[in-house]
Amino acid sequence: MNIALIGSGGREDALCRKLKESKNINQIFCIPGNAGTAQVATNLEVNFLDFKKLLKTLKAHKIKMVIVGPEEPLVKGVVNFLEKNRVKVFGPNKYASQLEGSKAFMKSICKKYNIPTAYFKVCHNQKEFKKSINKFNLPIVVKADGLAAGKGVVICKTKKQAFEISKKIFKGKFKSSKKVVLEEFLKGEEASYFLIVDKKSFVNFGTAQDHKKVFEREKGPNTGGMGAYSPAPIIDKNLEKKIISRIVKPTLQALKDKKQFYRGFLYVGLMIKNKDPYLIEYNVRMGDPECQVIMPRLKTDLFKIINYSLKNQIKKLNLKWEKKKCMTIVLCSKGYPGNYKKGKIIRIKKIKSKKNLFIFHAGTKLNNGNIYSTGGRVLNIVSKGQSYVEIRKKIIKLIKKINWRNGFFRKDIGWRVIDKL
Secondary structure, three states: OEEEEEEOOHHHHHHHHHHHOOOOOOEEEEEEOOOOHHHOOEEOOOOOOOHHHHHHHHHHOOEEEEEEOOHHHHHOOHHHHHHHOOOEEEOOOOOOOHHHHOHHHHHHHHHHOOOOEOOEEEEOOHHHHHHHHOOOOOOEEEEEOOOOOOOOEEEEOOHHHHHHHHHHHHOOOOOOOOOEEEEEOOOOEEEEEEEEEOOOOEEEEEEEEEOOEEEOOOEEEEOOOOEEEEOOOOOOHHHHHHHHHHHHHHHHHHHHHOOOOOOEEEEEEEEEEOOEEEEEEEEOOOOOOOHHHHHHHEOOOHHHHHHHHHOOOHHHOOOOEOOOEEEEEEEEEOOOOOOOOOOOEOOOOOOOOEOOEEEEEOOEEEEOOEEEEOOOEEEEEEEEEOOHHHHHHHHHHHHHHHOOOOEEOOOOOOHHHHHOO
16 A cells, blocks of 8 residues: 655654554555655655645555645644544544644633633733733743744743733734733653544554753743653553543543544643643644654554544554653754754764664755755654663764764753753
């Protein structure tokens, strides 16, 4: 079977390489892919948000199944469109994708189904915002309702800062957001819990913790993620039971009550406070960079898992995982998450991947045999091993070997677990 993977980031490179291990796939196409996916798949330069053009491309290459990597096409309804045109597609439909596409939608489910989350108010205009802000203590979290590429959440230390951020959102800083969600600041430890879901059931798909802030010791603005590690030691069996009973099951029930269902990867973003889980956000796809530390630990055929989900038989599978730990550090373009330069050459051809130390590409492009940077997050340096301390040392050693003068990285990824040792 020919399959297509939509997306161009580090997540897609990780998924692509894991799918390549399956004996049941003839050819993998990546739309549009990057310099990393080009090593294991055929990249197709197609605008995946142009659904008609996408369908034409799928038919031309006899592609029978599509796996959707990023959130935007899911929120815009690519699953509904492809299913209508009889193409197998793995990912949630447009309605279910609102779990990520609208924070107000997600919070309304929390309120109705008693899902533990931070106290919140949804504001439709500046007047409502002014009225609501006095109900919160500082610091206060201001969120754009819609998709914002990881940049729509700001923890504000003053009311003045909160007003300034809200004004920008109401004025259309993010095209997808006409509403602002005001949220209580929860102090605790963040963690991510992943699932594969079908119409009937779900299975655990790993845990991870990432680092959103651009600078060391969690300083500076939020990014799409500067690094991650898996598994997350904070999520033990007892906590997992609470996550499933208090958060996951009520959410899936909420969709069923609306005669809807969920299929695909489901990312549960959590704050752990006094050994209790609180829902911060849902993502309707694999995390990035969390995917890059979960995929290398997966022993079960990913294509088989996806097929079982499409047949609503996911519960029949017993997933197998490597016991080794995994970590990634993201090599970013200088200036990220603000302004940064693109089109810079990265010389990594002589660096050979090893079994437990390798590179996933994110913001890269292949041109005339050279690798160029195309994004803020450029490479994921990944390593597996028994100890997070040793893993991090190996990664940093390799980054220094790459010696990319146009990039920077955080040297303290995994500090929470490493500092506890």
